[in-house]
Amino acid sequence: MNAINNDKTPLWFWCIGAVALVWNLAGLAAFFMHLSMTPELLAQLPEAHQALYTEAxxxxxxxxxxxxxxxxxxxxxLLLKNIFAVILYSLSLLGVLAQNSYSFFMSDTFAVLGSEAMIMPIAVIIIALFLMWYSLQMKCLGLLR
Incomplete structure (x- = not known):
């Protein structure tokens, strides 16, 4: 990609950045809900689901x-146009790959939840890959400093 020479940041940059932030805030909310699982809530799940949670x-x-x-x-x-977006998205991708390697290769997650439960982890991996690639492209375009 060629460097953008003008000082005006394209609208698509802000749109993708805003969508990325909302996506990741939703993930952050899911993380905090996961961490705040009480024994009472856990007891309401089927036994096989409880085992996935407790044996992780x-x-x-x-x-x-x-x-x-x-x-x-x-x-x-990214929205601050800071170069550290590349490093942080790279770390995020490593976390996503580590987390999903457990689900795909080290647990009975999909035997318990069914193959349709693979859709979200695959989407998360694709989006994490895209965001890392996108941040690298924005660095190459000179939008990140």
């Missing part, structure tokens, strides 16, 4: 946190 390793929560906190901060940095 601690590093999985760390990966989830890195994914959503990195993505949220990356989106904020």
């Amino acid at each position: 390793p601690d590093w999985l929560n760390a990966a989830f946190g890195i994914a959503v906190i990195g993505g949220t901060l990356g989106s904020i940095m």
Whole structure:
């Protein structure tokens, strides 16, 4: 991509940044809801779902946190036109890949929840890849400093 030489930031930049921030804020909300699961709420789930929750390793929560906190901060940095968006989106992608590697390869998640439960993790991976790529492109265009 060629560098943008004018001082006016294109509208599409702000639109993509705003959508990215809303997406990551939703992920952050899901993370906090996950962390605030009480024993009473957990008891309301079917036994197989409870096992998925209780048998998950601690590093999985760390990966989830890195994914959503990195993505949220990356989106904020993107909107501030800050170069750190690239690093934060890269960290977020690593968190997403670590988190979903557990779901896809180390647990019975999809046996319990069904194959349709793969849709959201795949979408999350694609969006995380896109946001990292997009931030790199914005750096190349000179929009991030």
